[in-house]
Amino acid sequence: MISKKVLIYSSALALTATISCQPPNIAEKLGYPADTKLLIIHADDLGVAHSENAASIEAFEKSGVSSASIMVPCPWFPEIAKYGKEHPDKDLGLHLTLTAEWENYKWDGVSMPSQIPSLIGADGFFYPTSEEVAQNAKPEEVEKEIRAQVQMAINAGLNPTHLDSHMGSLFQTPDLFKIYQKVGREFGIPVMIPAGLLEAAPPLFEAIDEVFVPVNRLYMMGEGVAADQWGSTYTGWMKELQPGLNVLLVHLAYDDDEMQAVTVNHPDFGAAWRQRDLNYVLSDEFKEVLKSEGIQPVTWRQIQEITFNQK
DSSP, rough: OOOOOGGGOOOSSEEEEEOTOOOTTHHHHTTTTTEEEEEEEEEEETOOHHHHHHHHHHHHHTTSSSSOOOOOOOOHHHHHHHHHHTTSOOEEEEOOOOOOOSSSSSOOOSOOOGOGGBBTTSSSSSSSSSHHHHHHHHHHHHHHHHHHHHHHHHTTTTTOOOOOOOOOOEEEEHHHHHHHHHHHHHHHHHBOOEEEEHOOOHHTTTOOOOOSSOOEEEOOOOOOOOGGGGHHHHHHHHHHHSSSSEEEEOOOOOOOOOHHHHTTTTTTTTHHHHHHHHHHSSSSHHHHHHTTTTEEEEEEHHHHIIIIIOO
16 A cells, blocks of 8 residues: 555655656657657646536636646536536546545446445545555445546546546555546546655555556655745646646635635645645746746647557
């Protein structure tokens, strides 16, 4: 088992690793010079709440993000699925979901509970932590549920551009990681393989399917950053960005009554946190640092094209 800190960590440090199996010409495959600093500006957790959807849509419309992923089991999935169907140009993937972490706001799977009993806690919902998923989940039930999530999205009119894993649940064991890749390959959808796996869990990394393009570096805000240092932290990361495929992962919502209720007693990744993320990706400071540092925003759709259409 590996810690959920592969994706969610307790300090404001970028999770980075140079991945030796990354094709050195990834930028060239996308039509850019070989030394281009590629950046997927990615919003997580669409579908959780109306506030999350509305803020993420605003960021899409104002070019604050280039990509986002949807949590299919969540209550506000129909709203964001409708938007995605009506805006097929938007780069929308699936944030495969096996946990329900909020105190008073819960969900279970899209499969019948009787079909996935090992994924359901005593309260009738998904477990709140990825560690509990790893301890209890039967791989065959995980595969059934994530297949059902992908199929539900497709049935709703979406054409998912990539898959990733909410709270890193699918990176917790080699078996779950293999299922994640298996489903992606069979549906022809790239899976996000985050930087840091090589250092955090070498046996897991060795199981990477050669069809997928690993991300060189993943940047995500961690705990303990003061509100007045939010922008400078992100801008500092952008100034350190290296050539290769990078992901800046943000969580967007408005600091409103709805999101405050969803995230009650959970200031980390809470409503104010998400409002600060939104403010930054829409800021002139962010636009200016992308330009000054020669950073090229890209999408998972572009990665999908070189992953499956050219192989």
